[in-house]
Amino acid sequence: MSDEKVVPVIEHLVELRKRLIVIVIAVVVGMGVAWNFSGDILHFIEKPLTGKTYLTEIKKDAYLKVKELAPSMYSHYKLDQDLNVPQKQHPLNYSAPLEPFFIQCKISMLAGFVIVLPIVFYQVWLFIAPGLTRRERRMVVPFITAATVTFCIGAMFFLIIIWPVIINFSLSYEAEGLQSWFNISAYVNFCLRLILIFGLIFELPVLTLILSRFGIVSYRLLASKRKYALLASAIVAAFHADLITMFVIMVPMYMMYEISIWVALIFGRKKGRIAEEPQEQTI
Secondary structure, three states, X not given: OXXXXXXXXXXXXXXXXXXXXHHHHHHHXXXXXXXXXXXXXXXXXXXXXXXXXXXXXXXXXXXXXXXXXXXXXXXXXXXHHHHOOOOOOOOOEOOOXXXXXHHHHHHHHHHHHHHOHXXXXXHHHHHHHHHOOHHHHOOHHHHHHHHHHHHHHHHHHHHHHHHHHHHHHHHOOOEOOEOOOOEHXXXXXXXXXXXXXXXXXXXXXXXXXXXXXXXXXXXXXXXXOHHHHHHHHHHHHOOOOOHHHHHHHHHHHHHHHHXXXXXXXXXXXXXXXXXXXXXXXXX
8 A cells, every 4th residue: 555545544543533532522521411310311211110101091091982982891801900900110120239320320421422412423524524515514504403303303212102112011021920120230221222223223314315415325226225224124123132122123214214215305416416516625
């Protein structure tokens, strides 16, 4: 490899190190801010263990509707017994010294990362900006805003909609002689990992928007690769052992791919504009 090729590679690595250092510092600061409300986040994550979720409310409303419209069916299937079952408490447990402290650190780190997402995405933009044209660089604010919002939407979608489904399904296996005993590390680590996964899944349309505006991908290309996207979604979801988790990861991931196809169709660069503005030389 010639010296002319080595120098740009080294410059890129130095620039990458600089951006990573800024990101790490920002996450540490965000972690310090999030430390104060990490207990509230843990309490929110524990909510499905109380048995009181939107699923139980839907079930209650459905049973009451059956009682109103079909009293005989309500009495025959003894739905009142199922409706009035007392809710059990399922406290988290820990078995190692300082385990709750390290869990608090993990929660604070993820929450701090979410807090500083605009800084993280801005550093990513600064790293790729030298290869962009002047018009493309003007997309920095929409990129940071969209990427931050979609990540947060993905995380909240998981916590509010998907997480109660997973925990309720797990608790449904309780029976005489088979009781749940949740370890705090396994429980929280599982939740935090899925928060990150769903946040990244919801970033796919934003990534597609950027790539389609740059002319790297197109509607036709993405539409022709649907079967490979479905296969890739299944492979990624297969890394999770239980069937329910695989399903709730695979379906949103493929749905985001379908949304990305429409994003490329609506916002993608048209053929006549591909050569509209040449790359600028950067100093």
